[in-house]
Amino acid sequence: MLIVINxxxxxxxxxxxLSFIGHSQSFVFKGVVKDKSKKQTLAFVNIISNNGIGxxxxxxxxxxxxxNDNSKSLKLSYIGYExxxxxxxxxxxxxxIYLNPKIFDLEExxxxxxxxxxxxxxxxxxxxxxxxxxxxxxxxxxxxxxxMNITVDADSLMYKDTSELKSNERRMQGFLKKQDIFLxxxxxxxxxxxxxxxxxxxxxxxxxxxxxxxxxxxxxxLQSTSFYDPQINILNKNYVNPISRGSKNKYxxxxxxxxxxxxxxxxxxxxxxxxxxxxxxGMKGFLYINQYKWAIQNVKxxxxxxxxxxxxxxxxxxxxxxxxxxxxxxxTDITFNGMQVGSDSSAYPLVGKGRSYIRDxxxxxxxxxxxxxxxxVEIEPNATKRKGEFWKEYRVDSLTARELETYRVLDSxxxxxxxxxxxxxxxxxxxxxxxxxxxDFDLDKIIHYNDYEGLYLGLGLHTNExxxxxxxxxxxxxxxxxxxxxxxGGDLTxxxxxxxxxxxxxxxxxxxxxxxxxxxxxxxxQSWNADYFYKFFVNRMNKTIGGDISYSFRLRPLRxxxxxxxxxxxKKEAFENYNFTSSQFTTPITEFNFSEIxxxxxxxxxxxxxxxxxxxxxxxxxxxxxxxxxxxxxxxxGGDFNYTRFDIKVKKTHKINYFGEFSWQxxxxxxxxxxxxxxxxxxxxxxxxxxxxxxxxxxxxxINEFLSDKYANLFLTHDFGNLLFKFGNYKPQLLLLTNIxxxxxxxxxxxxxxxxxxxxxxxxESGIIIRKLLNLELMDLGLGAMYRYGPYSFNETIDNFxxxxxxxxxx
Numbered sequence: 001m002l003i004v005i006n007x008x009x010x011x012x013x014x015x016x017x018l019s020f021i022g023h024s025q026s027f028v029f030k031g032v033v034k035d036k037s038k039k040q041t042l043a044f045v046n047i048i049s050n051n052g053i054g055x056x057x058x059x060x061x062x063x064x065x066x067x068n069d070n071s072k073s074l075k076l077s078y079i080g081y082e083x084x085x086x087x088x089x090x091x092x093x094x095x096x097i098y099l100n101p102k103i104f105d106l107e108e109x110x111x112x113x114x115x116x117x118x119x120x121x122x123x124x125x126x127x128x129x130x131x132x133x134x135x136x137x138x139x140x141x142x143x144x145x146x147x148m149n150i151t152v153d154a155d156s157l158m159y160k161d162t163s164e165l166k167s168n169e170r171r172m173q174g175f176l177k178k179q180d181i182f183l184x185x186x187x188x189x190x191x192x193x194x195x196x197x198x199x200x201x202x203x204x205x206x207x208x209x210x211x212x213x214x215x216x217x218x219x220x221x222l223q224s225t226s227f228y229d230p231q232i233n234i235l236n237k238n239y240v241n242p243i244s245r246g247s248k249n250k251y252x253x254x255x256x257x258x259x260x261x262x263x264x265x266x267x268x269x270x271x272x273x274x275x276x277x278x279x280x281x282g283m284k285g286f287l288y289i290n291q292y293k294w295a296i297q298n299v300k301x302x303x304x305x306x307x308x309x310x311x312x313x314x315x316x317x318x319x320x321x322x323x324x325x326x327x328x329x330x331x332t333d334i335t336f337n338g339m340q341v342g343s344d345s346s347a348y349p350l351v352g353k354g355r356s357y358i359r360d361x362x363x364x365x366x367x368x369x370x371x372x373x374x375x376x377v378e379i380e381p382n383a384t385k386r387k388g389e390f391w392k393e394y395r396v397d398s399l400t401a402r403e404l405e406t407y408r409v410l411d412s413x414x415x416x417x418x419x420x421x422x423x424x425x426x427x428x429x430x431x432x433x434x435x436x437x438x439x440d441f442d443l444d445k446i447i448h449y450n451d452y453e454g455l456y457l458g459l460g461l462h463t464n465e466x467x468x469x470x471x472x473x474x475x476x477x478x479x480x481x482x483x484x485x486x487x488x489g490g491d492l493t494x495x496x497x498x499x500x501x502x503x504x505x506x507x508x509x510x511x512x513x514x515x516x517x518x519x520x521x522x523x524x525x526q527s528w529n530a531d532y533f534y535k536f537f538v539n540r541m542n543k544t545i546g547g548d549i550s551y552s553f554r555l556r557p558l559r560x561x562x563x564x565x566x567x568x569x570x571k572k573e574a575f576e577n578y579n580f581t582s583s584q585f586t587t588p589i590t591e592f593n594f595s596e597i598x599x600x601x602x603x604x605x606x607x608x609x610x611x612x613x614x615x616x617x618x619x620x621x622x623x624x625x626x627x628x629x630x631x632x633x634x635x636x637x638g639g640d641f642n643y644t645r646f647d648i649k650v651k652k653t654h655k656i657n658y659f660g661e662f663s664w665q666x667x668x669x670x671x672x673x674x675x676x677x678x679x680x681x682x683x684x685x686x687x688x689x690x691x692x693x694x695x696x697x698x699x700x701x702x703i704n705e706f707l708s709d710k711y712a713n714l715f716l717t718h719d720f721g722n723l724l725f726k727f728g729n730y731k732p733q734l735l736l737l738t739n740i741x742x743x744x745x746x747x748x749x750x751x752x753x754x755x756x757x758x759x760x761x762x763x764x765e766s767g768i769i770i771r772k773l774l775n776l777e778l779m780d781l782g783l784g785a786m787y788r789y790g791p792y793s794f795n796e797t798i799d800n801f802x803x804x805x806x807x808x809x810x811x
Contacts, residue, residue, distance in 0.1 A: 454482020
């Protein structure tokens with residue numbers, strides 16, 4: 001029988017056979033690598049087969065590699081652990097591999113002669129830093145799934161035989177096998193446009209024990225999402241990035257190992273730590289540098305020698321997407337060493353394990369600036385109501401039985417104990433209010449002190465959301481034991497639109513107001529804020545009857561601005577025996593009527609405002625913040641004076657690697673028109689020979705010493721942090737300060753019975769404050785001195801000094 005096969009059929013059979021042979025020769029080998037003693041997964045373990053196929057465990061300790069029949073063994077190596085070689089097993093689908101820890105101390109390594117070879121790699125990373133930094137991309141978008149488990153760090157307990165445990169240890173072991181202490185999940189969509197226009201929309205959020213959580217959890221709140229920034233933020237504290245200019249002089253780098261990626265690129269594993277006796281806020285850890293584009297592929301970092309009771313470890317993993325390195329997972333592990341569970345002999349710290357998985361990355365999305373919302377972080381209205389199918393789509397793995405039990409138990413307890421109410425109460429306390437039934441009591445209206453009113457006792461309250469989420473009604477009454485006068489007032493607030501912060505407010509008051517003060521529409525007095533300590537020294541106030549109506553709001557296209565429009569009417573009485581004359585009032589007057597229209601705004605470029613289910617929280621901006629008020633006094637609307645007033649304030653803090661923080665605040669104002677001293681500029685002064693330190697005030701200036709209708713203030717502060725002094729856990733903090741002001745006053749003769757001076761020649765003072773001489777965690781105390789010099793200095797040297805005790809709260 002003759003069989004004829006044409007050329008095309010022969011070729012087809014050849015490729016089918018070749019495909020079959022190739023498939024039979026290759027296979028996928030999967031596994032997870034763990035610490036043998038703690039049973040914790042190990043990220044970024046180097047793995048290489050005997051025939052040169054390389055891989056690295058991911059941030060969760062898992063790996064997957066394609067091997068062939070020539071792959072007989074795998075060698076695993078990891079800093080701090082004994083190297084291990086295993087035989088390739090093709091039978092089991094998933095392999096769990098344990099590595100034994102060994103003694104390892106980075107401090108043992110000091111200096112090698114010649115050029116450190118790691119520096120060449122660090123230099124190459126710096127050269128390509130902008131190319132690999134995702135924040136330098138024109139625009140991108142992605143979706144992230146974040147999860148945080150709060151549990152007890154008791155791994156050693158979990159693997160002990162129950163027969164060897166005490167009764168309380170058995171109970172803890174049984175509890176932890178069933179559930180965690182707390183569990184949070186969030187799905188977030190992020191959009192970004194260069195430079196720094198960022199929008200994170202919370203699509204779903206779930207917090208164990210809460211039906212409507214106050215705030216959504218996101219890993220981006222715990223650590224920087226790019227390891228290319230000059231400073232890395234961890235738990236709202238900045239640390240000098242080892243990949244930054246000048247880092248080779250401050251950090252010690254060492255090449256610990258090399259391996260290869262699945263595409264054959266060399267990966268250098270480099271350890272880093274601050275050099276011995278180096279004084280700066282640095283980190284220690286490991287960098288995994290891929291030779292392709294000299295990019296960070298993985299990083300592990302933690303602040304060294306933490307003494308705050310909280311230790312943090314972060315991990316970041318990057319992958320190539322369309323030839324661009326981009327993060328794909330972020331881990332944050334927080335150990336609360338000061339919060340122990342169990343008895344003294346067997347106590348274990350609380351630990352938070354945060355994971356963020358990034359997916360659906362688009363490096364050229366079709367997004368426009370008009371699509372960005374009012375705030376950097378906004379929560380979708382139905383984010384807390386997402387069902388199982390939605391979560392199933394975004395979860396990397398299904399919830400474990402332990403996690404499901406955590407939700408079940410805590411949701412039940414939360415409903416019974418009313419966690420929602422407890423969280424709302426805590427949030428209310430943080431903004432200076434005490435919630436009770438349908439009212440919120442205002443802390444600043446209960447008690448305060450100044451040199452005019454003396455001790456003030458009173459009561460202020462407002463209706464809360466239990467009455468209405470849109471309407472708030474309130475008032476206050478109080479009595480000053482120094483001026484022996486009662487004060488009272490009332491207000492009505494209408495919340496028109498939550499997301500745009502559109503609010504209408506009406507006020508009426510019969511009170512006293514500081515003479516010559518400068519206020520901006522969003523000023524909020526907080527008794528624990530050191531910036532308001534200058535109010536203790538105020539001894540000149542005007543009795544005032546009046547009211548105002550204001551409308552504040554944001555506009556979506558200009559979300560960095562917050563606007564305020566208002567009308568105010570005040571009737572003020574002169575202080576003491578002061579009286580006022582002018583070209584309009586030739587007969588002295590002691591009562592003044594002010595009718596004002598005001599337009600103001602606050603501009604904070606790329607401010608990180610996080611929307612919560614209850615309101616907004618600002619985490620500040622890295623750019624200068626600007627306040628502007630333009631006021632027009634109108635006699636035709638019931639006032640006595642026609643005038644124009646312009647006020648501006650700008651403040652900024654610069655975080656400088658290896659030098660601490662430099663802060664400055666500039667204020668200026670000008671008034672065009674003849675008005676009484678009550679509404680001019682009385683420079684903030686806080687002098688007493690020995691008293692409390694009031695930042696952004698003039699510590700050596702006597703109270704009411706100067707009066708101006710045009711002025712400019714400049715407050716300069718350099719905070720060295722822990723850079724200069726460090727004695728174990730005792731870390732005093734040095735602040736250098738210089739304050740300068742200029743001013744002038746037209747029509748001095750208008751102000752009768754007022755012993756005033758002007759600031760035409762300039763006022764200067766400088767000094768030091770040493771903070772944290774006594775550190776009580778919630779607050780710290782220090783000492784310092786300020787010295788007055790220049791044209792307005794006194795002849796007696798001692799009169800130019802003011803000695804201070806500093807008090808700062810950790811709120």
